[in-house]
Amino acid sequence: MNERRQVIVVGGGLAGQWASIRIAEAGHQVQLFSLFETLRSHSVCAQGGINAALNNKGEHDNVDQHFFDTITSGCYLANQPPVKALCDTAPELIYIFERMGVAFSRTPEGLIDQRRFGGMHHRRTCFAGASTGQQLLYSVDQQVRRLEAVQQIIKYEWWEFLAIVKDSDGRCCGIVAMNLRSLEVRAFRADAVVLASGGMGQLYAPKTTCSVNSTGAAASRVYQQGARIANAEFFQFHPTAMLGTDKTRLMSEAARGEGGRIWVPRQLNDRRDPTAIPESDRFYFLEEWFPRYGNNVPRDIASRAIWKVTRELELGINGDDRVYLDLTHLDPTFAELRLGGLLNIYRKFTGLDPLTTPMEIFPAAHYAMGGLWVDFDANDRGQLCPDSPRNHATNIPGLYACGECDYAYHGANRLGANSLLSTAFAGRLTGDAVAAYINGLEHSSDGLSPDAYDAEVRYQNRINHHFMHANGDCSPYRIHADLGELMTNNVGVVRDNGPLDSAIGQLYELEQSFARLKLGEVTPWANQSLAYARQVFDMVKLAQVVAFSARARDECRGAHYKPAFINQLSDDILTHHEAYELDQKHWQENNEQWLKTTIADYHPEGPRIRYDPIDTCLIKPEQPRDYR
Incomplete structure (x- = not known):
């Protein structure tokens, strides 16, 4: 066995815990830092499901179609080798979660049930009611606790990451963190650091579905220390968020996937009770404008359609920024079984029952496709090299990033239900990469000067x-x-x-x-x-x-x-x-950003922006989506 080394993981969500498990199982000790109890990490809030091409619905789904949907939903702006590996590994990940005890919803035959999410042609999303993230996080947390019991993982809950520490060669060799109770500021040595600190939805507070701890502060701190940020402009606004005075709350895309319909009254300032408005007076704009997908259009399209209906056509409910998400036509038993958690959230915070009164929703900041730039290693056939130390490495040696705080898998727009998949996959891949990186080190951080x-x-x-x-x-x-x-x-x-x-x-x-x-x-x-x-x-x-x-x-x-x-x-x-031909020629010849990743480098006077090319070795890119 290789010499046991120290590794620090910042973030106790799905990505951080998976990385911790893989590193610990490779024989190294992990110090896991979290702002709070790890079971409160934001992964627990994911509702709708996790994608994998199991084809349990007999719709001829396969990993190639999953790969194609992911790349095209991201407008070809994601490097294709890691995305292909993500989709290839998805079925295996689902069965690992199943063996860990995740209570996936089942078909009458006993198979893992699947539903459709936005941007998909097939029912591909595995789910555990409407609390999938909670079930996945709790199952992985049990594995972390097993390794914690033998001191392979040591938790530091209620500690906040403040900065990385670099040695004289610019290599990351530890962190400085603050105890949120005592305010003690302390340095911790490590041979590698993994940042799995989640998203940055609080930039848009209170109109965000993200937790109050989804600040992006950890990513910002390493950015100010020299780490690059990629594709920061791409921020997904979830089309169906419940309105509130304190914050917005996610009404999962599962509601649309299970048959929910979005509409507004056709007549301006129609103030009738929604249940009294007949079908002929309802404007199901997603179904009319996008008949191929209907209510299951990708999230960016749905959000902009709602924006157009409310802001430009002024057809929002009572003239406000609101539209209806209607579940009242669904069978109540079916809806409770598949969407119970979501329904209870709406009931709790509004006092209304979505099964008898349509929900009122509006887009809210939900998910950052961009994040810390991370590397990958692929062979000449476009296949990811799974044990390479380059995978998920930032531009600072010894610093890795995974989960929502990285940019790797979603391009310009995340495919629905790919977030839980990408966090779990990225965590595992990062853990293996860190183990490979450590095995190549000649000296431990223990011998460094304390200066x-x-x-x-x-x-x-x-x-x-x-x-x-x-x-x-x-x-x-x-x-x-x-x-x-x-x-x-x-x-x-x-x-x-x-x-x-x-x-x-x-x-x-x-x-x-x-x-x-x-x-x-x-x-x-x-x-x-x-x-x-x-x-x-x-x-x-x-x-x-x-x-x-x-x-x-x-x-x-x-x-x-x-x-x-x-x-x-x-x-x-x-x-x-x-x-089509003119569009293709125009975008390739006249747009410097065509198929390029935005890279932001820190400068005291403001970010310095440049562009890097995308690896498109597996699927030939087409023209941009027609936004007219």
Whole structure:
């Protein structure tokens, strides 16, 4: 056996726990850091399911079709070798979860049941009622606890990651973290660090389905230390989020997959009770505009359609930003069995029953396709090399990233129900890559001088002291509220360069406002305002990357929608074939961003944006989706 080394994993969700298991099973000790109990990680909130081409519905589904759907939903903007490996491995992952005890919903024959999600032609999504993420996370957590019992994994819950530590060669050799109870700032040595810290939906708060801990602060901190961020402009807005005064809550895509229908009254300002509006007076706009997919169109298309109906056609419920998601026509027993968790959330927070009254929903920020740039290793046939230390490695040696905080699998728009799949797959792949990386190291971090660790601890303590004793007039809570409103209005579902320029200027102003910070709390024990203020600062820095990336990409692609750059070729003048050929030639010759990944490098004055080509060795790209 190779020498046992120390590895740090930051994040206790599905990706972080899978990485921890694989590293520990390779014989190394893992220190697992989490902001809270790992069972509260955001993976637990995923409702609808996890994709795998099992073909349990007899629809001739296969992994090649899953691969094709994933690549095309992402508008060809994902590197194809790792995506192909993701889809190939999906059935195996499902059966591993089954052996771990996940209570997947079943068909009458006893097979794992599957349903359809947006962007799919087949029923491919395996599910456990409407609480799939919870079931998957709990099963993996049991395996972590098994390894924890023998000291192969050591948990540090209620600790917040603050920074990585680098040696004299620029290699990541540990982290500095803060105990959220005692506020102790401490350095931890490691031969490799895995960041599995989740998404950044709180940039859009409160109009986001993400947890209050989905800040993206950890990714922002390593970005400010030199890690690259890729495709930050691509942010998925879930079309069906329940409205609320505190936050929006996800009404899973499973509701549409099981037969839910989205509609508004055809007549402007029709204020009748929805159950009193006859079918002839209902506008099922997704079914009329997209007959091939109906209510199962990809999420970006559904969100923009809802935006058009409410903002442009002004047909929202009572003139507001709301449309109906209707389940009242479904069999109640069937709906309770398949969507019980979702139904109970709506009942709890509105007091209404979705089985008798249509739900009122609107798009909300949901999932970041972009994240930390990570590498991959493939052979000349486009097959991923599974044991390569390059897989999921960032540009900082020794630092890896996996889960929603990386950019690897979704391109410009994530296929529904691929998130749980990608987090589990990425966690396993990262664990194997880290083990390979460690096996190639000549020296352990144990022999390094303590100077770099001590210096980073002193620096982080100075930041804490500055924040706690600042005596200005700016509350971090007010700054966060302004950030969410700014991002929602200017960098949201529909984008334009004018508002994006304004957003960039306002983000600089928000950053400068931290010079006038006032926490109003100086207690040295469990100071929540301190941790929150630090997170908000790093969220502002991350929001700058999103805004700069969106401003730089002058095209419509996936979840990034700029109406000013829709192709204007007219089908009335050109045949479909002629228009296709001209579109293809135009995009390849005149658009520098065609099939390119956006790369953001840190600079004190603002992100530096450039583009890297995509690996398209397996499926030939076609023209961009027609956004007209």
